[in-house]
Amino acid sequence: MHNFTGKFLSSAGNRLSRFRMWRHIKTTKTHFYWSVQQNGDLLKVPMNRRRASRRISHSQRRDGPPGGEWRQKNQEQWRGHDKAQVRQVEKDERREQEGKQTVPRGTCQTMCPTRELRLRETQNRLHRFEMLVGTERDRRPRGDPLRAVKEYSRPAAGKDSTNPTDLRPPAVLRKTVCYLIDDIAASPGLHPWTEVYNFVFDRLRGVKQDMIIQRVSGFDCVAILEQTVRFLIYASYHLCGEPLRLYDPRINDTHLQENLSWLLNCYATGTEPHLNQEEFQALGLLYNLGSSRATRHILELPEQLRSTPAIRLALSINRAYLDGNPVRLLRLAQRLNFLQCCALHRHLVTCRRDLLLIFSHGYSSRNCRFPLDRLAQLLCLDTSLTAQLCQSYGVEVNQSNQVVFSKAAFTEPEPGKLHCKLYHNIVAEKQRDLTVGGIIHGCA
DSSP: OHHHHHHHHHHTTOOOSSOOOOOOOEEETTEEEEEEEETTEEEEEEOOSSOOOOOOOGGGSTTOOOHHHHHHHHHHHHHHHHHHHHHHHHHHHHHHHHHHHOOOOOOOOSSSOHHHHHHHHHTTOOOTTTBOTTOTTSSSOOBOTTTOOOOOOOOOTTOOOOOGGGOOOHHHHHHHHHHIIIIIITOTTSOOHHHHHHHHHHHHHHHHHHHHHHTOOSHHHHHHHHHHHHHHHHHHHHTTTOOTTTOOHHHHHHHHHHHHHHHHHHHHHOOSOOTTHHHHHHHHHHHTTTOHHHHHHHHTSOHHHHTSHHHHHHHHHHHHHHTTOHHHHHHHHTTSOHHHHHHHGGGHHHHHHHHHHHHHHHTOOTTOOEEHHHHHHHHTSOHHHHHHHHHHTTOEEOTTSEEEOOTTTOOOOOTTTSOGGGGOHHHHHHHTTOOHHHHHTTOO
16 A cells, blocks of 8 residues: 555655655545555544645745744734834824813903804894894894804814804803893893793803813802802793793703702812802702702711701701601791792692692591691692692582592692692792892892
8 A cells, every 4th residue: 555655646746745645535424534644654634524724834935934034023023013003002192182181262252253143143043132223123133242142052063163263261251141140131121031041041051062162160160050050940930830832841950950960060079168059059959859869969068068057958858858748848948048949849749749648648537627727838828729729639628618638539630730830939939029130149
């Protein structure tokens, strides 16, 4: 067999100078083997159906460098490649750091950039509060540079929002907010207030956008956010019950939560003292009554701040809400000031409903009667509104002005039939002679 192999290979011209090989396919069940003779030894190598590519070392290539020299060149090439990658990564990190350090600074000294004012004049997009007096009825009214305010614009692809000439510095932003409050929101000559609200709301969003782009912080940021939060809290009470096309409470709530969260974060990260921190910490808890996150935030405050009167009162009201004690909650609510009642008012409907439900179970008896005037005192309402509220929940009030509670008769009113604005007595009584400007500026 060996002689036959040698004759076969020599007749083929000895194509492989290094190996002497003959192929013999041997079938054993379904396995195939290569029979290879190398250096006098016969080897059996399994043969796959897909033939693998033959690996030849670089030292065996024609015109190839010796093994050691090729290995050295290969290592040098990879080292150079790694160094190039490291340099590229360092360059990208340096560029990213430079981008973080480069914060645009606004140079616009007016409430509305000149370019935007001219563009909105051309497109006839001026609000009536911004038109020059005497041109309101023109085909294209002109804008008053002293009354026009930069509107909020959504970020868009290809739009440069960091142009310094379109950004207002912090001092101009504070001036803009004061104008929106004093000359627009608090103006008795501008009505309806739903239109006033929508204008101020949009322009305050533009102020916030400029603050974010310039990364405004410190005293200017806190002062603007405080006035914005007061405005949104007051609007949540004043426009309660308005049609959805004129006022959306969900949108107002979303922006109020964002501004309030930003403000509280400024209090936590700032080093300078803030005179109004007690007020807004309490407002945040009253507005988010029953929230575990808001409660935990207050409990993590320093003891000196947590023991202030406003925060202690807010904590007591929050505890009564969590304990399901509406009578105590309404009693404590009478000690709040006007803006605090505005923050609390959205929870009053639920609180009064819980009180009627508890009494419907506790005083459910045929022979039991509860005085209507006493119930009105507990609900912080007058007797007529108390009777109307009882009727909405299926609670009977007889001709002798006595309430007949029955747990079987208690029903939930249909959506939209219970108007929260009718039961704002506890809030409206505290407004008295306060002006909108004084409320938003913190003079309430």
